[in-house]
Structure formats: structure tokens, C-alpha cells
Amino acid sequence: MPQEMKRVPFGREEIEVLRQSISVAEELISDFYKISTSEWKRYRYDIQSLKDLLEEEIIDTAFAQVHRYSQSPHQRLRGSERGEFFKICIQDHMVRKAVQRDAHIQLFPLMTYIVTHELIHVVRFARFLHQFYSTPAEEAAEERRVHALTYQLLENLKIKGLPEVLQAFTDCRTMETFHGTQETASQG
């Protein structure tokens, strides 16, 4: 299979970089959207890297895939609470490819950009500022909006290599793909 891309999951050091970028992104989003620690619990999401993804959550066309599930896999209380849940699936192999392709792009600032961007999507879905199921035109407009918000949140941050990432990825159209499981769909 010559075209098959090698999907090598992040190693220990890359996972640590991902962890740091998640904590930076969550703090920025908390400040920006004025979300308190207790309020964060209402935002049901999880950020997973390649080693913890299901086959259908892996793609070779974007940095991430956002899966919307009607129920959190960690929740066993069926039907007790509305359990809309977002799983942000980081595509390690695609992120690494971007870092290897361009000497100006470093992992930490790139991961910070990606995670911040995805969390803005999640907050906007959860606050009904944007519908998960929308038209391609609406999706394209939302994507531009989320890139602009990501830029706004990150532009004054002092992170080495961040200006290069902001320059390179603010109009990147293949940031992520979205995949929803309809409410009525029955899982086996």
C-alpha cells in the first residue's frame, strides 16, 4: 500500500506537549467566555489523541475530527440526563506531518492553535451559537468566524513560534471535519 500514510501515535513527549496546549487553551477559553470551574462540567467534551481513537474517528485529511455523540461513553446513567458529548479526535499523524513539512512550524504553538480552535467550536455548539447540523455555506462562515476568534485569543500570547502558526493556519480550511451521530441512531 504505497499511498497508505503511516499513522504513528504521539510518543510520550508529544503527549506532554498536547497536555500543555490543552491547559493553555482551556484557560484562554475560560477567560474569554467567562466560564467558571464548575460551569466547565456542563461542557461535555473530551480531547483524545490517535492511540485512543476508534477506526471511524481517524482521518487523513485534517488535524482533528469532532465527533458529536448523543451520550458520553463514560456515562452509564442512560436517559437520566441530556448527554450530548463532543469528542475532539486529534490526528497525531497529520499534526506531525505539518511540523515535519515546515521548519517554521513547531508542535507546541500548532497544538495550542488546534486545541483552542476546537474548544471554541465546542463552546459555540454548546451555547447554540452555531448548529451542529447546518448547510455548507453556514459551516464555511462558522469556520471563518472560529479562525478569527482563535486568532483574537492567541495573538497577544507570548509563545515561541506562535506568530508563525497564526500566519500559516488562520485561513486553513481543513482544520477539522465534523461527524455526528443522530439522536435517533441506535448503537450496537
Ligand SMILES: [Zn+2]
Ligand atoms: Zn474549525
